[in-house]
Amino acid sequence: MxxxxxxxxxxxGEEDKEPDTSIKDTTGKLKRKxxxxxxxxxxxxxxxKFHDLYASTTxxxxxxxxxxxxxxxxxxxxxxxxxxxxxxxxxYPATAEHGSLSKLISSLKDKLPPGEATKAHSLLTSDLGxxxxxxxxxxxxxxxxxxxxxxxxxxxxxAIKSSGIRPxxxxxxxxxxxxxxxxxxxxxxxxxxxxxxxxxxxxxxxxNSAVQDYGQPPLYAKGTATKGEGKAKSARGTIKGKMTNQFxxxxxxxxxxxVSDAFHISIAWTLGSPSQELLHSxxxxxxxxxxxxxQARVNINEIKAKVGNAITSMPLQTNIQEAKGLFGF
Numbered sequence: 441m442x443x444x445x446x447x448x449x450x451x452x453g454e455e456d457k458e459p460d461t462s463i464k465d466t467t468g469k470l471k472r473k474x475x476x477x478x479x480x481x482x483x484x485x486x487x488x489k490f491h492d493l494y495a496s497t498t499x500x501x502x503x504x505x506x507x508x509x510x511x512x513x514x515x516x517x518x519x520x521x522x523x524x525x526x527x528x529x530x531x532y533p534a535t536a537e538h539g540s541l542s543k544l545i546s547s548l549k550d551k552l553p554p555g556e557a558t559k560a561h562s563l564l565t566s567d568l569g570x571x572x573x574x575x576x577x578x579x580x581x582x583x584x585x586x587x588x589x590x591x592x593x594x595x596x597x598x599a600i601k602s603s604g605i606r607p608x609x610x611x612x613x614x615x616x617x618x619x620x621x622x623x624x625x626x627x628x629x630x631x632x633x634x635x636x637x638x639x640x641x642x643x644x645x646x647x648n649s650a651v652q653d654y655g656q657p658p659l660y661a662k663g664t665a666t667k668g669e670g671k672a673k674s675a676r677g678t679i680k681g682k683m684t685n686q687f688x689x690x691x692x693x694x695x696x697x698x699v700s701d702a703f704h705i706s707i708a709w710t711l712g713s714p715s716q717e718l719l720h721s722x723x724x725x726x727x728x729x730x731x732x733x734x735q736a737r738v739n740i741n742e743i744k745a746k747v748g749n750a751i752t753s754m755p756l757q758t759n760i761q762e763a764k765g766l767f768g769f
Contacts, residue, residue, distance in 0.1 A: 523589045523748040527579035527596070527647045531705065531738050538564060538571055540733040544615075545628070545708055547729050551721040559710045560628065560718075574705050576610075576632070576640070578647040578743060580621065582656040589747045596650045596745060600754045603646050607741040607756045608639040610703075612733065615726040617714045618704060626714055628722065629704035630733075635740075638696070640703050643743060645696055660699040705738075 533541060541564055549557040566572055584592055612630040619626050632640070648658035714722070742755040 521586055522583045523586065525579070525582045525584055525589070525592075525745065525747045526577070527651070527743060527745050529576040529578065529643075529740055529742075530573045530744055531575070532571070532573050533564075533736070537733065537736045540736070541707055544725060544729045544733065548628070548708075548721055548725045551725065552718060556715065556718060559712065560708050561710065562708050563706055564708075574707065576703060576705055576738075576740075577659065578644055579651055580657055580659050582651055584654065584656075584747060588654060592650065592654050593745055593747060593752050595653070596647070597752070597754050599646050599650055600643075600743065601757060603642065605639055605642050605646070605756050606637070607739065607758060608635045608637060610635045610640065610738045610740060612705065612730075612736060612738075614730055615722050616704070617719065617722060619713070623713075624711070626710050626712070627704075627706040628708040628710075629706050632700075632703045632705065632738075634698075634700040638698075639740065641696055641698055641700060642693065644699065644703075645693075647743070660697075660702040662697055662699065 542562075545560070545562050545564070549560060552560075563574065564572060611633050613633050614631050616629055616631050617626050618629050634640070644660065648661055652658055710718075740756070742753050745752045745754065
């Protein structure tokens with residue numbers, strides 16, 4: 441809102457004078473207008489914590505009503521006192537990247553029959569057209585009892601901090617379709633190149649260790665049984681202390697599993713298994729359009745834990761000194 445330009449005492453007697461319309465005054469105003477426009481375009485992006493405040497939509501029902509969610513069914517049934525949770529990396533594509541992804545999805549739909557095209561739903565924008573964040577999952581949909589949830593978040597924060605994993609960058613390798621664990625939805629995804637220093641596998645290993653210590657199932661684990669057979673340890677500080685020690689030496693990574701092929705970023709979804717025509721169109725779209733997006737870089741500086749509607753950001757360490765024994769890369 442502009443400030444009111446009040447007259448000074450020296451100007452009160454000059455109200456009847458002709459306004460100054462000289463070229464100098466006009467060009468000065470134009471210059472100020474250009475400067476204001478340039479400054480507006482140079483504003484920094486909103487911090488990620490701002491988005492966390494408005495990350496959750498209003499709950500329409502505690503029961504499973506697929507008609508309220510485009511036919512989607514709740515994977516984990518709602519249980520009173522159980523807090524649905526998810527660990528993930530969040531990414532807000534830049535304007536150019538968002539445009540390339542939108543073009544890619546539109547190109548795919550254009551290659552499909554009308555009835556088939558309407559079954560694919562974009563994850564790039566909300567129903568009102570607002571850009572949405574994209575995710576790299578680091579856990580399955582999991583849930584914690586009220587007395588567990590705060591201890592879990594604290595334990596995971598400690599484990600991330602002591603793991604020595606530094607910020608890193610990932611790039612995407614192509615398009616594919618993958619199903620959720622229950623085969624109730626299929627997702628159009630961006631496959632991810634294995635990053636330097638194996639950061640994604642290490643983050644997943646830390647997260648899997650955390651959720652398993654609380655009796656929750658791991659993500660992408662190969663032949664690993666859930667520890668504790670679903671019974672979480674309840675003593676405050678027991679798990680936190682264990683995990684702090686667990687990530688304090690290089691020997692910890694000796695049992696690291698490589699599941700690089702499983703990591704992805706979902707950009708669209710459909711309820712049914714993709715038809716052969718959709719798979720063929722996806723392959724040709726990846727060949728024709730993906731090159732516009734292949735150079736996009738996803739900077740990974742933190743992970744997020746969403747427990748209920750509360751989101752906790754856990755930054756990766758940037759000031760680790762290898763001389764102190766924590767394993768930098």
